Amino acid sequence: MVGNGEVIAIDYSSPNIAKPFSIGHLRSTIIGHAIGNCLEKCGYKVIRINHLGDFGTQFGKIIYSYLHFGNKEAVKANPIPELVKLYVEFHERAKDQPGMEEEARKIFKELEQGNKEYHDLWSWFREVSLEDYLKVYQLLRVSFDSYDGEAFYNDKMQPVIDELQEKGLLIEDEGAMIVPLEEGTPPALIQKTDGSTLYITRDLAAFFYRKRVYQANKVLYVVGNEQKLHFQQLAQVIEKMGYPYAKDIIHVNFGLVLQDGKKMSTRKGKIVRLEDVLREAIRLSREYIEEKNPDLAEKELIAEKVGVSAIIFNDLKNYRGNDFEFNLEDSVNFFGQTGPYLQYTSVRIKSIFAEDTFVFDGKIDLNWFGSDDVFDMVKTISFYPGIIQRCVQEYAPSILAKYLLTLATQFNSFYGKEKILVSDRIERHTKLHLCRMIEFVIDDGMRLLGMQIIEKM
RNA sequence: GACUCGGUAGCUCAGCUGGAUAGAGCAACGGCCUUCUAAGCCGUCGGUCAGGCGUUCGAAUCGCCUCCGAGUCGCCA
Incomplete structure (x- = not known):
């Protein structure tokens, strides 16, 4: 340490x-x-x-x-x-x-x-x-x-x-x-x-x-x-x-939070209250849930966790020293480089483990880690401790935020191409082991950023 | 005026202790769900890295100058 x-x-x-x-x-x-x-x-x-x-x-x-x-x-x-x-x-x-x-x-x-x-x-x-x-x-x-x-x-x-x-x-x-x-x-x-x-x-x-x-x-x-x-x-x-x-x-x-290039704050008569911003984000994530997953349990709580984490991540992904543009419509957008994207990635991994209560037993195929995109992912995972240290040295959470986006993107790309729960036991366990590591890093990283980790969304 | 921090794709941002064709998301357009959550994935389009000069084998990155924006500069915090 x-x-x-x-x-x-x-x-x-x-x-x-x-x-x-x-x-x-x-x-x-x-x-x-x-x-x-x-x-x-x-x-x-x-x-x-x-x-x-x-x-x-x-x-x-x-x-x-x-x-x-x-x-x-x-x-x-x-x-x-x-x-x-x-x-x-x-x-x-x-x-x-x-x-x-x-x-x-x-x-x-x-x-x-x-x-x-x-x-x-x-x-x-x-x-x-x-x-x-x-x-x-x-x-x-x-x-x-x-x-x-x-x-x-x-x-x-x-x-x-x-x-x-x-x-x-x-x-x-x-x-x-x-x-x-x-x-x-x-x-x-x-x-x-x-x-x-x-x-x-x-x-x-x-x-x-x-x-x-x-x-x-x-x-x-x-x-x-x-x-x-x-x-x-x-x-x-x-x-x-x-x-x-x-x-x-x-x-x-x-730096400042800007809106249309100008300082977003207590300008004449218009006070931007944080609580209103958070409430709005929660409302929008609730709308998303209704649209994407209306049968979800505890919708209200999930909406809150997604909405609030979206605001947090939207801020932390920007280097702190610079001003950044806050666009309500963009945080409305829960696509792309956002908090919900990370939460969604985590939830996807968790849904795999809902199908297979995997326990690592050492029986995996290490050769499989050598293939192109998998190797890149393993490399990214191995960077995690160094990323945290840089975060601490520079007092810059954005380094971690950007890193998590990279890992999540790599995982989602992999997930789109490869089936995880294949019948071959060694292959399945090898993939599940990789998923476990990614899940750990993404969840731990989100926790450090102050975001909420959810099971389903 | 002095000092500090910025100017990278239409928009929002990475990259800045110098290194190979400058990256991502959004927007636009085109594909992919009978199979683990499509809030996803794949592809196309898009940049004289504000401008100039210099240092260097090599500059978005380092130095100087100019332009533009923001902040600060004794009785606020």
């Missing part, structure tokens, strides 16, 4: 409380989850951290808005949409009432200092939002070891600031406290003019916490491309503090 028990903390998913779970967070979630699975397979100990965006001035705004025009029942019934509504309402009204912004900042400051009323509200908003996210995580079959978000580090930043001060790294500039960095890198802003902290301050505290408490050898951040500079700064500040950790901070960056 390459991992040798080394501890790797992965910071991924990390949705912003009181905001809808976006398609961008989906990318972080499934990329982080898949990388975590691959690392575990390689013998690493993985700590999965959902670094919730549960802090910041927006809470001042939401609390203000809730106290003035909010409604408890409405939030209870429909947490996230209602909280979003309050946030939007705040901004609409604040346009004409300049005092509101100031008021919201004040509320946030008091929240930070422990105001009971505000804290209770914040805690409630956090809880109901998290409940909503858990529904998505349940669909995706994703879970975390920790949900400590930004707020968790609220009381852990001062020691870091003190340390920066002691080491003489912190200087005042235009009223703010900054750490100057290497030539070409803008300085890191540690404290605002008003003394409040910033994103990087929290991330510094979080990094040291993860080093200390989790004994993490590396910390992976599955965060979008747009934060590249942030992580460069984070690594540089830590290096300037004298720690040899810069190389342990790994920004597993990813």
Whole structure:
């Protein structure tokens, strides 16, 4: 095992409380989850951290808005949409009432200092939002070891600031406290003019916490491309503090999900909700089942597994660092290079074993493996461990995704040409042995990607 | 303006530590189900690898320049 028990903390998913779970967070979630699975397979100990965006001035705004025009029942019934509504309402009204912004900042400051009323509200908003996210995580079959978000580090930043001060790294500039960095890198802003902290301050505290408490050898951040500079700064500040950790901070960056070449997200009035996308995928796979296999047992459950896995695979087959085009009609299409294609391949193999409960007894014809296409398949199978290692080295699940497509294609081609369950016992067992190996690799690979394995479809 | 990342078939993407005729899926067209699931298989069509210059025996891949797109560049995260 390459991992040798080394501890790797992965910071991924990390949705912003009181905001809808976006398609961008989906990318972080499934990329982080898949990388975590691959690392575990390689013998690493993985700590999965959902670094919730549960802090910041927006809470001042939401609390203000809730106290003035909010409604408890409405939030209870429909947490996230209602909280979003309050946030939007705040901004609409604040346009004409300049005092509101100031008021919201004040509320946030008091929240930070422990105001009971505000804290209770914040805690409630956090809880109901998290409940909503858990529904998505349940669909995706994703879970975390920790949900400590930004707020968790609220009381852990001062020691870091003190340390920066002691080491003489912190200087005042235009009223703010900054750490100057290497030539070409803008300085890191540690404290605002008003003394409040910033994103990087929290991330510094979080990094040291993860080093200390989790004994993490590396910390992976599955965060979008747009934060590249942030992580460069984070690594540089830590290096300037004298720690040899810069190389342990790994920004597993990813690109945007586009629609017609434009960013697919909360554009004017049109919020692309992840749950809607998943529901749509499930609905379409249900339609397929009705068309292709109407007598299938547990249709609803299969539809869910196929639909959700289709969305996951559609994302993971693309190299994470690049933007990719999300086309609902193409994910509607369950042909070709898709999750359902892999699941279908697995199901086909399983249906063979439904006819013959094969047990490997060593009596196979090894010469048969020498023939052209079979040899290619055996070669592909033998690449599997190396593929996983590359996945882990490059933090790129797409390598595994593409590989599985290759193997599945080879199998389907073979399956179309050759009958497996022939009467000759040696030949049959030789073929079944090959099928077993392929089934194992495809199922294991799908599992690592976070997809569902099904028996029938 | 500076820096970063992209530009490969009509569309979506691989390939990029240099190596032989640049691959796959979708779309289009044509075949294959009395036999293990046709969500499959087989075939046809489709590319001056954005453009130029350079390095090299050899460049989609490395370097430089230009064009186009995206992102980032002190008090958001």
